[in-house]
Amino acid sequence: MNAPKSPKTFHVKSYGCQMNVYDGERMAELLGAQGMTASDAATADLVVLNTCHIRERATEKVYSEIGRLKHREEAPAPMIAVAGCVAQAEGEEIARRTKIDVVVGPQAYHNLPELVSQAASGTLALDTDMPAIAKFGALPKRRKVSPSAFLTVQEGCDKFCTYCVVPYTRGAEISRPFATIVDEAKALVDAGAKEITLLGQNVNAWDDENGTGLHGLIVALDKIDGLKRIRYTTSHPNDMREGLIRAHAEVESLMPYLHLPVQAGSDRILKAMNRSHTRDSYLRILERVRAVRPDIALSGDFIVGFPGETDAEFEDTLSLIDEVRYAASFSFKYSPRPGTPAAEMTDGFVPAAVMDERLKRLQAAIARDQAAFNAATLGKTCEVLLERPGKLPGQLIGKSPWLQSVHLMTDAKIGDLVEVEIVRADPNSLAGVETAKAAA
Template sequence: MTAPKTTAPKKLFVRTYGCQMNVYDSERMTAALAAQGYAATGTPEDADLVLLNTCHIREKAAEKVYSEIGRLKRLKAARPGMAIGVAGCVAQAEGAEMLSRAPAVDFVVGPQAYHRLPALLDRVGRGERPVETEFPEEDKFEHLPADRRARRAPAAFLTVQEGCDKFCAFCVVPYTRGAEVSRPAGRIEAEARDLVARGVVEITLLGQNVNAYRDGEGVTLAALLRRLARIEGLERLRYTTSHPNDMADDLIEAHALEPKLMPYLHLPVQAGSDRVLKAMNRRHTAAGYLRLIERIRAARPDMALSGDFIVGFPGETEADFAETLALVEAVGYAQAYSFAYSSRPGTPAADRRQVAEAEKSDRLRRLQALLARQQAAFQASLVGRTLPVLLEKPGREPGQVAGRSPYLNAVHLEADPALLGRIVPARILAAGPNSLAGALAA
């Protein structure tokens, strides 16, 4: 008797650039394509479909995508039938132009249309090169399936809000992600419960302006956090990225009252000069930001703060930059991200008079030196303390595991791999530039 023929699953390779929201979107797209017969693979060399989920925040990030397409073009030439798709914010911003610039690309899809991937692939199969960058009325989250793969990591991202209404002069997000939209709290809770049922103990809520979250029933981010905190088995909650203008009183209070909400907050300020902040259309002042930090630390004295900074914004003077350094000194950051300004086409600041590249580089060097000293000081302040550490994955050394402290520090220690996924007490023995060394506490 002849055995029935079986069809091997098509293979999908996804490369993700940029923010945590792109990581989350890639998981959802992988789940959507699994229903179409695609199995994930870890390398593009044996993939039938390569999907690049792109970021458009910085110019070099976009150029990296085109460099990757160039490499894939050679691979595709040797693999007839292989398809290449570009998703994410570069796809949204460049649309049909990307097909002209990169003939190896078969389709382009923006962040709001991922639920249309099966239909796009059907069109590719018919010889078309579709571009889908509209902002459809339907909610992509309502149509995209949850990631149902067996999870190994005990920490997960969960998008609750998308888009931005702030229109900062340097930023493309309002144009690539659209207006602010908040998902219904009930759907978020259902997804969170599903994650916990599959072994997740820490969830980070994601949004371009996550603290602007407010669903159609009026549920705020603080109320959503309280609701999720009641889920049995969910031990830790985080959220990112926040805007200073949306840091409401009930959210600050939540940090004082909810023990599952971790003492780490990413709150970008971008600059310390009011003149530059106004030019950026940030709609807050340096003094207002510092008062906000005081209120947050009054609610949670051990709060570890992270921020974003742009140096060399058009029109920034040395005096303006000195005010940024002064603000950094006043706050004391546990971690921060800093960049020299690079213009993004289509944003208000792109056509303004630019600061010389040498000045940008010098200012960035000085700012990063200060931020590195502050991060080192924070890391050192944890030595000798016993912290609850969520063990997430095997470490690089034999017998080593890696985890995260409540303050989001990476912690490495020797432990039985059977403890992965659990929160254990760890005594911090030493601090490095980017991680801590610890030992299991008795």
């Protein structure tokens, strides 16, 4: 049975990075502004698959999801829109093979309502244009958000790492205007946000014609009444400027957490990746950050099995992990992305079994350090921003300043900042007691 010609309900499913989560929220707001009602994927008239091309087998996952939707049992097959980076890179081919209804790239999703209307007439609706930041002006104003909200300030990438498709799917680095960001941040706070995470493919490359830099933007946002916490991700080592480092000491609302991907610990592999930093320059940045904010939680990204990576070069990555002691990390096996220079590096592919073994060892080292970081918070007192219900009656889950999940029994409500003593430290989360209760 064909999908409804004019969908009345929708579901947006986002994969991958936090920027995709932000984009998915904005697409949902666009569709809601057209009078459509949010539903679940099992019954919605329209399902938007907001894809990420960074993760392994991204395209295959899209085909699998489309197949499930076309043969779902709960309701007739929906109208299907593929959005995001996979749509940008391979959307026409996906549309040809699966006969989906809408293809929209990450820089064109502000046109989604018009594309859905076009698809309702039975015509494939495709838009993979890449205008700079036109979409932000076309998006509806934020009305209601969770206590912790995302805010995209920068998009695209000029770094051209040899393994990465972002410059081809998101375009060149572009910064949103200062005043626009401040206005949206104020609107988020008015809508209920206590914490804002600034997003960008290279978020610390954000700047304006006045040379404000991300540190200056953070200082300005810190002045917004009601905004209690600021975070930012993802950063590139080359854009970690002195002002931003100092902000970690000088801006109280800037949380003690830094996600700074390194990808590998071998200088030869870093050069092959076109990362533009060395092991030593990366470590010196971390030294400077820790000097101004000794309690900072550090997070990184790692790729194992990049073409030509030797056993010794992988050991260099493990030794870097041992030296840094990350509080968290994301790690992946290398997988070639069509159109990237690394995909043409046909010599020196690392066997799958070797990559599996390396990833297992790397993740074990990261898990060890994450557990140690969590254990070091045992007995500490900190503020926790309550974000969602827990599994038990009266239990809420929030985030510590170091981005750890904290469970506690409380009479407070979602959106409150409560002072908590950490009474249990597990490898992946913490348990706390409100200090007033702990003293009772």
